[in-house]
Amino acid sequence: MLKVIEKIERLTIYIVLFALPLFILPIFPNLYDPAKISLLVFGVSILLITNLLKLLITGKVEFKTGSFDVPVLLLALAYLISALARTPDKFEAFYAPGMATVIIASSILYFAINQNPESKKGIPYVLLVAGLLLSLVSSLSILNVFSKVSDDLPSYLKDQSFNPAGNLIAFLVYLLAIVPFAVGYILKGKDMGTKFLSGISLIGISIGIVLAVYNLLPGKALSVKVLDLNTSWQVYIESVKQSPFLGVGPSNYLSAFNQFRPISFNSTPDWQLRFVAARNFYLTHVTETGFVGAFALILLVIVLTKQIKLYTEQSRSTNFAENSIAQVSIALLLLLLALFPSFLIVTVLLFVVLALSTNEKNISFQIISNVGGESSFLVSRLPVLFIIFPIFIGIAFLYFYSGKTLYAELQYKNALEKIVQNKGGEAYDTLRRAIQTNPYIDRYRSTYGQLNLALALGVIRQSQNQKLSDQDRNTVTQLIQQAIREGKATVSLNPQRSGNWQTLARIYMSIIPVAKGSDEFALQTLTQALVLDPLDPNLRISLGGVYYALGRYDDAIKVFELAVLAKPDFANSHYNLSAAYREKGDIEKAISEMNGVLTLLPKDSPDYKKAQEELASLEKKKPAPEAETTPGETLTPPQKQSAPVVKPPIELPSEAIPPASTNE
Secondary structure, rough: OOOHHHHHHHHHHHHHHHOOOOOOOOOOOOHHHHHHHHHHHHHHHHHHHHHHHHHHHHHHHEEEEEEOOOHHHHHHHHHHHHHOOOOHHHHHHHHOOHHHHHHHHHHHHHHHHHHHHHHHHHHHHHHHHHHHHHHHHHHHHHHOHHHHHHEEEEEEHHHHOOOOOOOHHHHHHHHHHHHHHHHHHHHHHHHHHHHHHHHHHHHHHHEEEEHHHOOOOOOOOOOOOOOOOHHHHHHHHHHHHHHHOOOOOOOOOOOOOOOOOOOOOHHHOOOOOOOOOOOOOOHHHHHHHHHHHHHHHHHHHHHHHHHHHHHHHOOOOHHHHHHHHHHHHHHHHHHHHHOOOOOOHHHHHHHHHHHOOOOOOEEEEOOOOOOOHHHHHHHHHHHHHHHHHHHHHHHHHHHHHHHHHHHHHHHHHHHHHHHOOOOOOHHHHHHHHHHHHHOOHHHHHHHHHHHHHHHHHHHHOOOOOOOOOHHHHHHHHHHHHHHHHHHHHHHOOOOHHHHHHHHHHHHHHHOOEEOOOHHHHHHHHHHHHHHHHHHHHHHHHHHHHHHHOOOHHHHHHHHHHHHHHHHHOHHEEEEEEEEHHHOOOOOHHHHHHHHHHHHHHOOOHHHHHHHHHHHHHHHOOOOOOOOOOOOOOOOOOOOOOOOOOOOOEEEOHHHHHHHHOOOO
């Protein structure tokens, strides 16, 4: 029985490691991460169950320790504690993108591999075959072969950027990290089968590496944007001042980036992008987990250094050769993680090669006694049952909750498809089911809120003479209130995320002509969004635009001036500031700002002509004529407050007041 269980363990390990880099689920909005996390968690839970069954059968704890046990355990604890204590949205930490789950599950996988030493013999071959297939599929995608084969293939497969690894950087790092196994077995393999498999794998993997490196060069269509090192360092320094020991929390780097990026970032070509990871794995790691996570990582490097020194002093043996290959892979992987961000399959691979590079020592002790013969088997196992029963309950709960989570994600994807198909009613019902199944995902609440708002504005547009029937008025009121509730729910799930406050602010801004008091609510929520993302000039333009619409030109000028300071070379900031000066009657300053706009725009752009026309009007001290909007224009003037399109305006209930702001 024990041998059967151990075979199941080995098979589970092999299946997980083989399928992980290749596994996708097109039924979800994100093809990659939910599928890979689900596979990893399912595989790890099977390994836990098999080890618990062995404990129940033998009544004896047998544990094999390894050199990296302590740093691996500390890494898992750092992510768990930081996620629970620091990440506002626990679902982001444990599910999407779920870095805490990835680290914890990878740690369990590390210990499970150590408990089954026989599995280590086959893992390198599994990694090589998986890498070969990954390279084959990704290379065909990069070369755009799938789009030429058949029109019946799924759209995602015909996309040149499709890569089962998730993206091109994850693909490249994964392949580079398993190259030492291919080279090592070619040089040290004992049989021709091993050498042949390693040789074929090395050729296929090398082709993938060459294609990835070429397409990651700047300017290439498939090049992946990564945050620069200076900004990453500044974000880390400011984050650690706020929370030195536990960091900002796993999967919460975006909030830290929004709040702490330096003003110099606005001078880069990527200033409008928002990054969810630092330039490399280490800066992301220490930003999210603080000194506790940094200590675990430093300890891992120290242990690895001692391991390498120990092996170089030992005489060569078969065991030594296999361990030395794994250690080359670890060293290479740690170097690559200093150059690139980490992704799911790369993180899992790190823990796997850590397990491959260590020797095990046995620790065992008896929990039960078999005195009394077979008739007392159940009684003698009661202590074991008390240990494993809660764990089995926890695994059952995990399966149930994971199933609900995946079902909700499926419903969300269906809702997005119905929105694209302009089936508003069906999308409404589908989104509601997704939220009922899992109310803890801010993406669902944000989309549902915006859909409610769109439906409300649609009813208003269909009304004639701007006068709603009692039934339509009631429908619009309910939809607006629901939109606000969902916007507030989005904020409550992660009040540290500027984008969530922006979602709520956009709802209030959209109903200013419709509902009394929404203008002040829009100002409050935009102000809080700016507290959490103070260097975003577009946010300041939005806030200044609300002041402008309300006729508060002095306030609008102050906000637009700050937008100019945040990014002096952004034409739209100067353009809006010029408009505010014009309305205040300060024509000279308006002309000066409009001249600044012209210096920042290409002379052959529609915007340049638009600015020239407004400058001519300013110089004549005449009101600027409304310019016809053409595709591609980026200059968006602030708008004056329009007359209410619903008469009388809708009265918002007290529950429509924005949530209290937070500066944490």
